[in-house]
Amino acid sequence: MLTSITVENFRGIERLHVEGLGRVNLIIGRNDSGKTALMEALLLARDPDNAIGLLASRQRMRVSEGTNIADFDEFWLPIFHRMDAKGGFRIRSASTTARPSSLTVEQEPVDGLITGEDLIRESGSTATWALSATVSRGPHNTRTIIENTDKGVRFSPAQTDIGNFWITPSPSIGNQDIRFLSKLKQQGRDEAVTNLLRYVNDQVSGVELLAPTGNRVSVYVRLRREGLIPLHMMGEGMKRYFEFAVAFAATEGASIHIDEIENGLHHSVIEPLWSWISKATQEKGVQTFATTHSEECVQAASRVFKAQNDDGLRVIRLDKQEHETKAVVYDRDLVEAAERMGVEIRG
Known part of the structure; x- marks a missing residue:
């Protein structure tokens, strides 16, 4: 389970540090505060050895239909803060089950880059751009590559098979x-x-x-x-619940990432959903991350986790400032105290 993360120059985040992640993490904040970007960074931190493949998958969901993965400026540049692909982005994380890791993704010069174990280039092919993902764990470094050549886009082989689910705001x-x-x-x-x-x-x-x-x-x-x-x-509520149910039921020890968890749901089913998530994450050993714009959703989660004596809930509020995004982490008791005092914490 991830316990902390530091993100630098990833999408709209210039710098962000979050300490004290829990089993269930609800990310809140104003529009453009970096909620979805943080959740994507957590996805990469959970499985850094497959960062290139995960980034490609997320971009396919995000970019306009018909955008070609080989088009570096349209497909890949938006991943980097201020479009600085050569400067790259970095994600450092700590967890309860593995050594701290650091992931760096950056554009590389193509001449003489791809050799040996990184990628086998077809004879006579010429690269037009390349991205590398370097993962450091203590003294050990591993690197994977994606490059575009005149014979197509080529990936390094997948490194791991760590389960994760990404559930979009619109049921599909x-x-x-x-x-x-x-x-x-x-x-x-x-x-x-x-x-x-x-x-x-x-x-x-x-x-x-x-x-x-x-x-x-x-x-x-x-x-x-x-x-x-x-x-x-x-x-929409039935379809969204179906997505949640399949994700939680089908996995053990994975991570689940839910964008705008309250979308399509009537207020009457929010508390039952949190009750189910509390039990399912404990039974399955699943770490869950979700974004929301709803203060009602936050308070419903707090009430349910208190009623079930479950201290696994964290609410992470993001506030975008100049050159940095600040994160304040509330546990279940702090969320309850804010509700009692009539203080809205969503930003």
Whole structure:
């Protein structure tokens, strides 16, 4: 579990240090304070050896449709603060399970860069740009590379297989969700998904994978009174709860990153969600990070974690200042005290 992180020159963050991360971390702050950027940095800190692949995945979600990964200025430059790819960015972190690590990602000169174990370049190919990711743990350094050549974009092989989930603000049921639900069903563990969906609709009796036309498998929700209904025809809250349920049920010891956790959810289901997250993160050993703009969401989390005597909650408030972003970390008791005094902590 990550306990601290320092971020320098990553996206909109020039410098940020956060100490005292918990099992469940709720990130708050004004627009453009760096909430999502911090959550992405935490994703990289959790699996620095796969930083290039994770960055590529996040950029594909972010950039305009049709933007080519080979287009360095459009695809890769926005990752770096003030577009300074040559200066690069750095992320340092500490955790309870591994040695402190440092990740540096920067643009490299292409001449003579990619040799030996870093990447095998096709004979006769010429690089037009290259990024390197260097991970330091004590005296040991490892490096991975991505480069663009006249024969296409080439990655170093993946270094690790550490599980993580990123859940976007708008529900999107994709192939990964279907694969994980299928695996849960094969293992007889899909009841966890059904149980969470009942917080939204108490008529839910099951979740099925069906292919009515014989071509594409889709998710259906079984309701006691109405029978089977395609998930994509149900409300945003049901689809969002489904994403949460699959992510938590399908993983052990991973990290889950939820952008704007309250999106699409009625206020009445926020506390049941936090209750479920408190229990699921303890049972699964999952560290969770989420962003929110909602003070109600923060206070709901505080009430639930207090009621369950769970001290694993941290609320991280970000305030963007000149040359630095300040982070204030509240534990469950401090959030409760702020609510009692009528003080709004979200910024």
